[in-house]
Amino acid sequence: MKNVSTAGIAAAIFASFTWSMNFVAPFVIGDYSIFDLAACRFLLSGLIGVIILIASANLCRGLTLQDWFVAGGLGFIGYVGYFLTVMVAAVYAGPVIPPAFLGLVPVVLAIAGNFRGRSIPWGPLLIPLALAATGLLLVNGSGIMQADVQGERSLAIGIVFAIAAVALWTWFGIANQNALLKRPNMDARVWTALMMIGGSIQTLVFLPIGYGMELFRAPDIGFGLGAIRNLYLPALMLAAVASIGGAWAWTIASQRLPVALAGQLLMTEIVFATCFGLMVQHRLPTIAEAAGMMVLVLGVVMAINAFHSPRRPRAA
Numbered sequence: 001m002k003n004v005s006t007a008g009i010a011a012a013i014f015a016s017f018t019w020s021m022n023f024v025a026p027f028v029i030g031d032y033s034i035f036d037l038a039a040c041r042f043l044l045s046g047l048i049g050v051i052i053l054i055a056s057a058n059l060c061r062g063l064t065l066q067d068w069f070v071a072g073g074l075g076f077i078g079y080v081g082y083f084l085t086v087m088v089a090a091v092y093a094g095p096v097i098p099p100a101f102l103g104l105v106p107v108v109l110a111i112a113g114n115f116r117g118r119s120i121p122w123g124p125l126l127i128p129l130a131l132a133a134t135g136l137l138l139v140n141g142s143g144i145m146q147a148d149v150q151g152e153r154s155l156a157i158g159i160v161f162a163i164a165a166v167a168l169w170t171w172f173g174i175a176n177q178n179a180l181l182k183r184p185n186m187d188a189r190v191w192t193a194l195m196m197i198g199g200s201i202q203t204l205v206f207l208p209i210g211y212g213m214e215l216f217r218a219p220d221i222g223f224g225l226g227a228i229r230n231l232y233l234p235a236l237m238l239a240a241v242a243s244i245g246g247a248w249a250w251t252i253a254s255q256r257l258p259v260a261l262a263g264q265l266l267m268t269e270i271v272f273a274t275c276f277g278l279m280v281q282h283r284l285p286t287i288a289e290a291a292g293m294m295v296l297v298l299g300v301v302m303a304i305n306a307f308h309s310p311r312r313p314r315a316a
């Protein structure tokens with residue numbers, strides 16, 4: 001079992017903060033589609049990844065072909081594939097219900113991680129998990145009740161893809177830690193760069209498919225000066241901070257924390273995302289939203305305390 005480190009906790013919370021920026025993206029891209037933003041973001045992430053590898057050439061000498069394939073697969077599971085399932089879920093089920101399902105990722109990841117590693121007895125983990133579920137319900141409850149979905153079939157398809165997204169990211173969280181356990185000397189920057197380059201290559205493959213499905217608006221709107229504000233700058237910000245910065249921080253957290261605790265710390269992403277959403281909407285939180293955020297933070301604090309508390313020796 002990993003020792004719980006302050007650096008790992010800080011890294012997981014920082015990753016959550018950077019990833020919460022994804023929820024603001026739809027508000028800043030103007031007439032461009034979220035697929036335009038994603039394609040530009042992942043391509044820029046790959047370019048930044050290449051720059052990182054060049055700057056860290058001395059750390060790349062021991063890389064194997066298997067390292068490249070594993071990191072590329074993780075790049076698809078946790079980034080490109082995850083993003084595509086989220087977008088399909090939003091198309092069919094609307095903008096409210098999929099994020100509510102995605103809020104379950106930290107809970108599912110914490111449970112799956114503890115089942116796999118038995119990092120902590122279930123008793124101390126039950127209260128933080130219950131608080132997390134309660135907080136999610138309070139934060140998302142009103143939005144779910146007011147959601148406007150066209151037809152039961154559309155809702156069913158959207159929910160299926162939202163569940164697929166939860167499964168993909170849970171798989172990523174566990175598989176990424178397994179891969180790093182087999183590579184104890186892997187530098188976090190290099191591993192992040194490998195994942196981003198893999199995701200960028202997969203994005204290039206997806207471009208003609210997405211164009212054929214008419215998912216992109218940029219070819220009609222244009223790639224000139226008008227795209228700088230609504231496409232290039234947001235994509236560069238997400239690529240540098242949310243993709244590279246978030247993946248780097250999560251790699252550090254995965255190297256230093258049990259998955260069960262890292263999953264619980266992801267709850268802070270919901271708090272950050274809610275705060276960003278309130279800023280964009282220029283309003284104060286409702287009583288339910290404020291209570292939900294406080295309950296989520298309380299659950300995170302109790303989870304950290306549970307993993308820091310001394311363990312009683314197991315009976316023979």
